[in-house]
Amino acid sequence: MKALRKWSRILHRDIGFFFIGTTILYGISGIALNHLSDWNANYSVEINEFKTELNLNNSPNVKENILVLLDKIDNSKNYKKHYYPNSNKLKIFLKGGSSVVVNTKNGYGRAEYLKRRFLIYQANYLHYNPNRLWTWFSDAFAAALILFAITSLFMLKGKKGIRGRGGIYTLLGIVIPILFLWYYI
């Protein structure tokens, strides 16, 4: 038992140090992605409303006027594509995911500029498992989480260990998800 306790501490501590960065990264993106209905987790959105006198009705030469408009409100070099969702509405796509919508009848428009959220965008990118190499690394991280859970049972003895306060916390941590499942499924 003494050896098990000793090794539990060593593994928990050293592997824990190794995965500190990954744990914080998954924690940040976990919270960000949990609230996708409430906010855009990858981009901050800046809105710019404007009015234009340019003729932006659907015609073969309209792209010229679109580029003039973009130079006024943004930069024509950011132009990607455009289309008309209906006869009065023009949507222009810009590089970087931003877009502009213009009412071609009255000239009122709204530009939506997207800016990547620093750190959260990158954390979300990794959380979504972008490639095979990251799959291996994140599998190792997941295995380490299981190891942390198991080793934590043996790290301490006495009142603060699994036979005391630690045991109550462990039970609570198991009962809460079970209660949740029981209620919702």
Add this chain to the structure above:
Amino acid sequence: MMKKIVLMLAVIAAIISCKNETKKTEAVQKENEVAVVETPEILIGEFDAKAGDFVSKEVKIQGIVDHVCKHSGKKLLVVTDDGSIHVTSDVRFDDKIKGNEISLIGTVLENKIDESYCLKMEEDNIKSHSEGASNKEQFENKKKHIQQYRDAMKAENKEYISEYSLQYVSHSIVE
């Protein structure tokens, strides 16, 4: 005698192997013929009218990516001036694809919408709103959407209406 039998067997073996070779060549040729069959292309504006003829078959479309699902990253809305198509995929799309014009191959999926489907949608809508998963605007929009389905069934005097979408196979960027 023995020599003659061996010779005969050798000749038979040669003939059989030649025949197999010919069959193999024919099979490869057939495979190649299958491979060169072009995927039919449908204009997005004509998709709803024509998709019924291509259910479970692959078709090619071309349009601009208007939207990538921010939750899963596995749904696209591909648009042109004349209409739009929903595309679902097993793989995630990078949101950089938004605003690109793409040529996409996908398998046509048919979703039959009837009264029981509308009732299920209604139930899910109420549940997700009561749990705070959707806001008032989203709740009201879904309600309107369900009513549109019912109105369409009534207008066409049918027990169900078909909605078509694509299951993603591949795509390329159109410059």
